[in-house]
Amino acid sequence: MLRFQKLSFKRGELFLSNVLQCGQAFRWIFHEKLGQYSSTLKIDGEFKILVLKQDQDDHIEYATVGNVEERALREFLHRYFRLEVDMSTLYREQWLPRDSRFEQKRPNGVRILGQDAWETLVSYICSSNNNISRITKMCHALCTEFGNSVGHYDGVDYFSFPTSHEIVARASEDALRTLGFGYRAKYIVATAHKMEKDRLNMSDSEYLESWKDHLQYEQVREKIMSFNGVGPKVADCVCLSGLRMDDVVPVDVHIARIAQRDYKFSARKQDIEELQREYKSLPITHKKVNYELDLIRSMFKQRWGDFAGWAQGIVFAQEVGKTTGANSDGTTYKRKLELDLVVKLEKDDVPFKRHYSEVETVAVSDGIKVEVTHEDVLTEETEYSVTGRPKRKATKNVGYEF
DNA sequence: AAACTTCCTAGCAG
DNA sequence: ACTGCTAGGAAGT
Numbered sequence: 001m002l003r004f005q006k007l008s009f010k011r012g013e014l015f016l017s018n019v020l021q022c023g024q025a026f027r028w029i030f031h032e033k034l035g036q037y038s039s040t041l042k043i044d045g046e047f048k049i050l051v052l053k054q055d056q057d058d059h060i061e062y063a064t065v066g067n068v069e070e071r072a073l074r075e076f077l078h079r080y081f082r083l084e085v086d087m088s089t090l091y092r093e094q095w096l097p098r099d100s101r102f103e104q105k106r107p108n109g110v111r112i113l114g115q116d117a118w119e120t121l122v123s124y125i126c127s128s129n130n131n132i133s134r135i136t137k138m139c140h141a142l143c144t145e146f147g148n149s150v151g152h153y154d155g156v157d158y159f160s161f162p163t164s165h166e167i168v169a170r171a172s173e174d175a176l177r178t179l180g181f182g183y184r185a186k187y188i189v190a191t192a193h194k195m196e197k198d199r200l201n202m203s204d205s206e207y208l209e210s211w212k213d214h215l216q217y218e219q220v221r222e223k224i225m226s227f228n229g230v231g232p233k234v235a236d237c238v239c240l241s242g243l244r245m246d247d248v249v250p251v252d253v254h255i256a257r258i259a260q261r262d263y264k265f266s267a268r269k270q271d272i273e274e275l276q277r278e279y280k281s282l283p284i285t286h287k288k289v290n291y292e293l294d295l296i297r298s299m300f301k302q303r304w305g306d307f308a309g310w311a312q313g314i315v316f317a318q319e320v321g322k323t324t325g326a327n328s329d330g331t332t333y334k335r336k337l338e339l340d341l342v343v344k345l346e347k348d349d350v351p352f353k354r355h356y357s358e359v360e361t362v363a364v365s366d367g368i369k370v371e372v373t374h375e376d377v378l379t380e381e382t383e384y385s386v387t388g389r390p391k392r393k394a395t396k397n398v399g400y401e402f
Numbered sequence: 403a404a405a406c407t408t409c410c411t412a413g414c415a416g
Numbered sequence: 417a418c419t420g421c422t423a424g425g426a427a428g429t
Contacts, residue, residue: 023424124424125425125426127424127425128424128425128426129409129410129422129423129424129425129426130410130411130423130424130425131411131412131413131422131423131424132423132424133412133413133423134410134411134412134423135424177410180410180411180412181410181411182409182410182411183408183409183410183426183427184409184410184426185410187426187427228426228427229425229426229427230425230426231425231426231427232425232426233424233425233426234424234425234426237424250424251424252424252425253423253424253425254424255424276403286403287427288426288427291403291404316424320424
């Protein structure tokens with residue numbers, strides 16, 4: 001039996017269900033019966049099986065399979081979930097004053113994870129032109145095929161995420177293609193080779209992290225983009241989640257659509273030309289960069305400030321609004337969002353709690369569809385908070401239904 | 403420089 | 417059964 005410990009935080013700062021399987025991390029397994037998430041993570045330099053669960057909005061519970069020193073574990077979790085970042089304050093002091101669209105948004109416990117840099121790089125190479133379901137399968141395949149056995153828990157074997165050395169030694173383009181990586185197979189192999197050659201005596205992640213200390217964002221991105229299969233979007237994801245560069249906004253098709261639709265963005269010719277002059281001196285970036293997308297990136301950075309990447313995470317989660325993840329039986333499902341709302345209507349009303357699921361919804365509030373009856377009219381004064389976990393009932397759909 | 407096309411694959415609609 | 421399309425892009429032309 002696992003011994004679970006509590007890790008507390010300010011109410012609403014973290015909801016595992018909105019963070020672990022929404023396309024940011026790809027290796028968390030959800031155990032239907034236990035209501036737990038598990039994965040292997042490198043804690044204090046060694047991969048361990050970590051189990052998490054949450055049924056309150058002000059703490060999570062954690063346990064490891066096998067011994068990990070308590071202090072190191074808590075430090076790891078604090079760093080992984082970036083608990084030093086206070087989202088409610090950011091929301092109140094940064095995003096809301098700078099962007100009135102945030103009046104219609106809440107953080108909902110969506111956070112940017114501080115992940116292992118090398119794993120982030122490889123995972124996001126897999127993500128190109130791909131859906132979350134398949135990315136998840138690919139990341140798991142990398143570990144089971146080329147990683148090391150870490151242990152066993154609740155009927156599942158766990159493996160480490162392979163180092164560049166292990167990928168070079170154990171994988172090949174052919175093997176990866178057979179595993180379903182498609183044209184990304186050669187990117188993975190080439191990236192692992194380059195990493196193995198460049199990192200010298202450092203570990204993969206130490207090498208990537210070393211750039212952050214003495215280089216500006218533009219140069220760090222440049223370095224990351226020098227890996228095969230890594231363009232601006234993937235590099236920005238590595239900056240944000242792998243290197244904890246909180247102001248970086250990765251611009252994918254969704255964010256580009258939001259910029260145009262909600263922020264009426266359109267690139268001015270003058271701005272594009274200025275940007276081209278700026279990039280002239282950089283050897284790689286100006287070849288891979290899409291100037292329009294890059295202008296969107298800088299627009300959001302300017303608008304949202306030092307934690308623009310986190311604001312992007314909230315906006316993105318609301319836009320996509322679904323989670324997909326692996327189950328302990330090896331299947332990968334798209335989950336439907338399910339939540340409990342604590343609704344306080346008029347000021348003299350007693351708050352009440354009510355369960356909602358996406359299926360039965362009609363009205364939209366905060367990007368969450370809510371069924372509203374005649375007796376509970378949501379107004380601008382309505383206070384609500386979201387608790388609960390994703391519904392475990394699966395659909396086979398891949399795609400967005402909003 | 404910018405605007406194409408191609409690259410794997412699974413799932414789904416028509 | 418078959419085609420066409422799409423899904424957190426990047427590389428090649």
